[in-house]
Amino acid sequence: MEEIIIPSEYMVQEEGTSDGTQIKYFYKDKWYKVDRYGGEGEVEELTSQLLQVCGLPEKEYVSYDQILINGEKGCVSDNFLQEGESFITFYRLYHNIYGKDLAAVTSKMDYDDAIEYVLAFVKKETGLDIKKYLANTLLLDSIILNEDRHFNNLGVVFDGVKYHEAPIFDNGKSLFVGNGKYNPDKSIADNKKNAFAKAFGGSFKLNESYLKEYQTFEADKEKIIDELSLSEGVDGPRTRLYRLLCD
DSSP, X not given: OOEEOOOGGGEEXXXXXXXXXXXXXXXXXXXXXXXXXXXXXXXXXXXXXXXXXXTOOGGGBOOEEEEEETTEEEEEEEOOOXXXXXXXXXXXXXXXXXXXXXXXXXXXXXXXXXXXXXXXXXXXXXXXXXXXXXXXXXXXXXXXXXXXXXXXXXXXXXXXSOEEEXXXXXXXXXTTTTOTTOOTTSOHHHHHTTOOOOSSOSXXXXXXXXXXXXXXXXXXXXXXXXXXXXXXOSSSHHHHHHHHHHO
């Protein structure tokens, strides 16, 4: 695995995450993230490969590669922003306009009402119809069981004149990485009972099914297994993905 040494002055402090602090660096126009739980970098790379197999256009997701960062496992990705562009999370966009926490507002709604509320809010403030963006994101999350898709991991890009959807990114806390209740000795079906979605309802399946008609990639399970050479083996992200696809 490739290793890079990054001086400490390039470390970036990010606020507003739902899951504590992860060491991140912005160095030579690339983002570097150090594993917090162990396995996030592997999951990010595997998810990038999965989306490539599924045929999602490269511009619609961030591609990650595993790497050693100052001797620790992690991953690297290109900066998806062009010069003059800003990334604005749904959380920040809502807070800037209404002074409230979007998650706190939507938590009082049913999952379908929450999705419709966010669709309407983003449409009103940015002019964007994000049905496809959300549909593809929620489909991916239902495949890999992403437990960290909060409103700071969803957003738009503003170039100073107009908005466009951000690519799908930050998939590391998936495939049970960081899930303290995961037990490799139990069946995948039993473990799935302890994996919960965020942002909208706690059910990955319900979230994904609501916008199903707007999905633009198809998760062909046999194709994913074949092209990624997934199989039963020592417990880890690749084996967990295989078990989820076979479930």
